[in-house]
Amino acid sequence: MDGEYDVVVLGTGLTECIISGLMSVNQKKVLHLDRNQYYGGESASLPLDQLYEKFRTGIKPPESFGRSRDYNIDLIPKFLMATGKLVKILRLTGVTRYNMKFLLIDGSYVYRKGKVYKVPATAMEVATTSLLGMFEKRYVKNLLTYVHNYDVNDPKTHENMDLTKVTMGEVYKKYGVSGDSIDFLGHSVALHPTDDYLNKPALDTVNRLKLYADSLAQYGKSPYVYPEYGLGELPQVFARLCAVYGGTYMLEKPVARIVYDDEGKVCGVESQGEVAKCKAVVGDPSYFTEKVRKVGQTIRVICILNHPVASCDNNKSFQLIIPQNQVGRKHDIYVCGTSFVHKSAPEGKYIAIVSTTVETNNPEAEVKVGLDLLNPILDRFVYVLDNYEPIEDGSKDNVFISKSYDASTHFESCADDVVSIYERLTGEKFDWSRAPPEQAEE
Amino acid sequence: MNDINPSAKPVSFKLVLLGESAVGKSSLVLRFVRGQFFEYQESTIGAAFLTQTVPLGDAVIKFEIWDTAGQERYKSLAPMYYRGAAAAIVVYDITNYDSFLRAKQWVKELQRQGNTNIVIALAGNKSDLSDKRKVDFSEASAYAEDNGILFLETSAKTAQNVNEIFVAIARKLPKDRPITDKNEIDNIIIPKVGDTRAEKPGKGCC
Numbered sequence: 001m002d003g004e005y006d007v008v009v010l011g012t013g014l015t016e017c018i019i020s021g022l023m024s025v026n027q028k029k030v031l032h033l034d035r036n037q038y039y040g041g042e043s044a045s046l047p048l049d050q051l052y053e054k055f056r057t058g059i060k061p062p063e064s065f066g067r068s069r070d071y072n073i074d075l076i077p078k079f080l081m082a083t084g085k086l087v088k089i090l091r092l093t094g095v096t097r098y099n100m101k102f103l104l105i106d107g108s109y110v111y112r113k114g115k116v117y118k119v120p121a122t123a124m125e126v127a128t129t130s131l132l133g134m135f136e137k138r139y140v141k142n143l144l145t146y147v148h149n150y151d152v153n154d155p156k157t158h159e160n161m162d163l164t165k166v167t168m169g170e171v172y173k174k175y176g177v178s179g180d181s182i183d184f185l186g187h188s189v190a191l192h193p194t195d196d197y198l199n200k201p202a203l204d205t206v207n208r209l210k211l212y213a214d215s216l217a218q219y220g221k222s223p224y225v226y227p228e229y230g231l232g233e234l235p236q237v238f239a240r241l242c243a244v245y246g247g248t249y250m251l252e253k254p255v256a257r258i259v260y261d262d263e264g265k266v267c268g269v270e271s272q273g274e275v276a277k278c279k280a281v282v283g284d285p286s287y288f289t290e291k292v293r294k295v296g297q298t299i300r301v302i303c304i305l306n307h308p309v310a311s312c313d314n315n316k317s318f319q320l321i322i323p324q325n326q327v328g329r330k331h332d333i334y335v336c337g338t339s340f341v342h343k344s345a346p347e348g349k350y351i352a353i354v355s356t357t358v359e360t361n362n363p364e365a366e367v368k369v370g371l372d373l374l375n376p377i378l379d380r381f382v383y384v385l386d387n388y389e390p391i392e393d394g395s396k397d398n399v400f401i402s403k404s405y406d407a408s409t410h411f412e413s414c415a416d417d418v419v420s421i422y423e424r425l426t427g428e429k430f431d432w433s434r435a436p437p438e439q440a441e442e
Numbered sequence: 443m444n445d446i447n448p449s450a451k452p453v454s455f456k457l458v459l460l461g462e463s464a465v466g467k468s469s470l471v472l473r474f475v476r477g478q479f480f481e482y483q484e485s486t487i488g489a490a491f492l493t494q495t496v497p498l499g500d501a502v503i504k505f506e507i508w509d510t511a512g513q514e515r516y517k518s519l520a521p522m523y524y525r526g527a528a529a530a531i532v533v534y535d536i537t538n539y540d541s542f543l544r545a546k547q548w549v550k551e552l553q554r555q556g557n558t559n560i561v562i563a564l565a566g567n568k569s570d571l572s573d574k575r576k577v578d579f580s581e582a583s584a585y586a587e588d589n590g591i592l593f594l595e596t597s598a599k600t601a602q603n604v605n606e607i608f609v610a611i612a613r614k615l616p617k618d619r620p621i622t623d624k625n626e627i628d629n630i631i632i633p634k635v636g637d638t639r640a641e642k643p644g645k646g647c648c
Contacts, residue, residue: 039518039520069554097490236520236522237522240520240523244490244511248512249513249515251517252517
């Protein structure tokens with residue numbers, strides 16, 4: 001590994017693998033290391049024996065659970081918005097060529113007053129849903145029509161509101177949207193994890209509402225897609241992209257230290273007695289404990305089931321949102337469900353992951369309302385992760401650190417982090433219109 | 443490379459190459475696909491995979507041939523590499539016994555991780571260097587027989603047995619149902635770039 005590189009990347013999480021793929025296609029020399037023997041870091045999908053090894057070292061999974069390799073269990077539960085930024089990145093890098101297969105998530109659900117409702121996905125479902133009263137439906141419809149027509153570049157569609165200044169709370173008020181309808185739009189459609197957005201400029205929420213509607217319109221049923229064999233496929237395809245363009249990969253490679261020059265700029269990475277010289281380093285927070293700060297915790301409970309979830313129409317995949325107001329919290333609770341259809345589990349098995357941002361000293365009790373909807377649960381793995389973000393932006397030392405994966409249900413914030421790191425690292429604007437690299441295929 | 447029955451619709455199969463560095467994996471592919479050989483072959487930059495068709499009676503087999511892109515070094519070949527592979531060629535160098543031992547490990551790995559009905563072929567490459575041979579033909583042949591896999595000694599340099607090994611694999615593949623089912627529209631919802639069929643009319647792709 002000793003040699004000179006343009007960039008050394010530490011950790012093979014999704015963010016890092018996208019960056020190394022992009023850099024390699026840009027003809028930069030990339031060395032990518034991971035201390036684990038598998039790809040994906042925190043965003044890996046693990047077979048059952050590796051999941052046991054991680055959470056219950058020394059204990060083997062029961063044979064009744066089926067073959068270990070038939071499980072691909074996500075450590076971080078998320079779905080892709082069908083027209084979201086990660087799908088755009090998949091297309092503009094051309095990694096969709098690598099035989100990736102995506103499936104549509106069957107439905108999106110929301111919890112209200114002890115019951116689970118389907119988030120209406122069609123005009124017919126909006127008309128018949130018991131989630132909203134008759135008057136509420138009209139107000140919501142008027143607001144959504146405004147959102148649909150809103151075009152940043154066309155002031156005629158703005159109806160005299162400057163959404164970079166007017167708050168979302170004020171926009172709701174203008175359209176007469178209140179109470180449960182606000183909960184519904186803000187959490188189930190705009191997918192805000194808290195109510196903080198109400199006092200912030202409305203543009204972000206309007207864009208989120210548009211993204212949901214566009215994603216839903218793409219394929220129907222739900223706005224989410226999910227890769228066969230689990231989310232862990234995503235870092236692997238970007239790693240292959242990087243390798244195909246000449247990048248070097250080393251797994252099971254512990255990093256001893258990061259080397260800096262006299263001016264404090266990074267100049268190398270040392271591992272097992274060798275130093276890879278480089279101009280910049282990119283990596284996940286676990287490789288830079290002194291350069292990151294803790295910004296809260298996320299609890300995730302991975303549940304293995306042998307039945308579909310009745311309250312979500314027995315669908316083989318679903319997303320369920322439990323809005324904070326419904327259960328007296330500040331942050332929403334999410335449940336992501338996949339199954340053997342997505343090859344995340346063997347025939348007849350289902351995986352449901354309950355997650356939220358931790359608010360108390362007893363995080364498992366916080367997600368009980370979600371777990372209760374999944375009973376009976378064959379086995380569960382509870383884990384709480386600290387979330388980190390970099391203290392500095394990398395301009396001083398050329399070290400660019402990603403953020404931990406947040407509790408959100410999709411990859412939009414992850415894609416934003418990728419774009420931000422890419423722009424700081426290259427000094428160039430991220431080009432969303434770049435064409436996929438030429439395929440040297442015969 | 444051959445005349446192809448124009449009426450036959452090619453059936454696509456993913457084929458992966460495995461084996462230690464420098465045993466001639468890329469050279470075998472380039473000999474098969476382009477009929478070329480270079481003494482100092484650099485890996486093909488930017489190729490997700492190469493394709494080549496093999497006519498076989500009424501059928502036409504189209505191989506999508508995946509090379510390791512160097513990821514076999516440093517224990518970093520990702521599981522997604524074997525996903526959906528219908529066939530694998532595990533390559534060793536007949537002048538390097540260690541590469542044969544490593545090939546056996548790859549066969550084991552494929553039998554553990556790969557498709558249950560994956561067709562595996564063992565290729566003892568560099569057969570033109572038989573004066574420096576370190577792996578006996580009989581030993582490799584007996585190993586292949588015990589494990590129910592195909593075996594040929596090949597030379598990317600002289601082209602010996604290169605087409606033959608791909609044809610032998612093609613004969614063992616199920617013709618009715620390709621294992622790479624990437625064209626099942628039901629499941630593919632992010633279409634390949636340039637493939638507009640799967641997109642809804644009037645909807646731009648991003």
